[in-house]
Amino acid sequence: MFGFFTRLANPQRFIAFTDKLLPALVVLTVGLTFVGLWGAWFSAPPDYQQGETIRIKYIHVPAAWMSMFGWTMMSLSALGTLIFRHPLADVAQKSAAPIGTAFCFICLVTGALWGKPMWGTYWVWDARLTSVLVLFLMYLGVMALWRAIEDQGLAARMVAILTLVGAINLPIIKFSVDWWNSLHQPASVLRLDGPAIHSSQLWPLLVMGLAAKMLFITLLLLRMRTELAERRIQRLTRLAAQEGA
Amino acid sequence: MIPVFASLGPHAAYILISYAVAAVVLGALILSSLRAYRSARRRLSAMSSRDDADAA
Numbered sequence: 001m002f003g004f005f006t007r008l009a010n011p012q013r014f015i016a017f018t019d020k021l022l023p024a025l026v027v028l029t030v031g032l033t034f035v036g037l038w039g040a041w042f043s044a045p046p047d048y049q050q051g052e053t054i055r056i057k058y059i060h061v062p063a064a065w066m067s068m069f070g071w072t073m074m075s076l077s078a079l080g081t082l083i084f085r086h087p088l089a090d091v092a093q094k095s096a097a098p099i100g101t102a103f104c105f106i107c108l109v110t111g112a113l114w115g116k117p118m119w120g121t122y123w124v125w126d127a128r129l130t131s132v133l134v135l136f137l138m139y140l141g142v143m144a145l146w147r148a149i150e151d152q153g154l155a156a157r158m159v160a161i162l163t164l165v166g167a168i169n170l171p172i173i174k175f176s177v178d179w180w181n182s183l184h185q186p187a188s189v190l191r192l193d194g195p196a197i198h199s200s201q202l203w204p205l206l207v208m209g210l211a212a213k214m215l216f217i218t219l220l221l222l223r224m225r226t227e228l229a230e231r232r233i234q235r236l237t238r239l240a241a242q243e244g245a
Numbered sequence: 246m247i248p249v250f251a252s253l254g255p256h257a258a259y260i261l262i263s264y265a266v267a268a269v270v271l272g273a274l275i276l277s278s279l280r281a282y283r284s285a286r287r288r289l290s291a292m293s294s295r296d297d298a299d300a301a
Contacts, residue, residue: 052254059267102274110263117256215271222278229285236292 009087011228018221025218032211039204047201056114058204062212063107067135068170069216070100074142075167078160088224090156091231093163094146095223099216101139108136127176128184131169138166152231 008014040058047054074096080089111129112122123129142159149155177184197205253260 046254051256052252053256053260055253055260056263059263063267099274102270106267106270109266113259113263113266117259219274219278222282226278226282226285229282229289233285233288233292236289236296 011088014088015225015228018225022218022221025214025221029211029214029218032207032214036204036208036211039207044201044204050118053114053117054201056110057201058208060107060110060114061205062209063103063110064132065209066212066216067100067104067107067132067139068173069213070096070103071135071138071163071167071170073220074100074163075170078163081156081160082164090152090160091224091227092220093156093159095220095227097139097142097146099219099223101136101143103212103216104132104136104139107132126182126184127180128173128182131173131176135166135169135173138162138169142166 008017036058040055044054044058046052074093077089077093077096080086081093108129111132115124116122142162145159145162146155149158176182
């Protein structure tokens, strides 16, 4: 496993690897999305309490999972930058931030749209909602920091440190519904006792979660290829300027 | 569209807007990612062609 990541440290090898992987990921993402949406809309029954509004779950929950997955991935990349000095670690981290931000935004908006009919309000300052809002603001902060610092190496180290500090928010988000009195419902999928959702609603949710993850990985690899190309362009431009001088 | 809307109950608008927001945000993310990738490849290719022309 470690050797696999070491071999991919070479950008050319990474590009060759993703040349083969990306088309398969696209097909998988599209296929899973269609199956998940079919399950969410035509197979899963309405909830006995929430009625048809439960359909929002099939995008809200995967979006929440991906927003946390994004920051987890960025945290691992940060370790790769600071400890292992892996050449692609900061590329991965920079590329993941906008994707995580998008999913976090979807989670917050769909959560508000789900909350209004269910709780009678779009927003409450409870532990779960507030901690996810903090995650969204941290995502924006990371993207702003990348843009603010010209030196890529310095930016990578500073963003890595910020990301690792921000990782404390992940267990807070996860356990907020257990630690505090929260309007948000407690965990119903990832629990020690097993999922509390009926299988007819669970399988579309898991398929949508998998589809979201495949989309995340697909976009991540695409954005990493873009970032590598941009860095090569900057290097070649600098070289041309030096030769011209 | 109208039959689908009618069968979703009294909170249909919230459901449909949620899916619309997700589609718009993810659609924009996918399109911007593809655009940035194609732009970078085009510029890199142009630089490589210029280098080859200079070398020749």
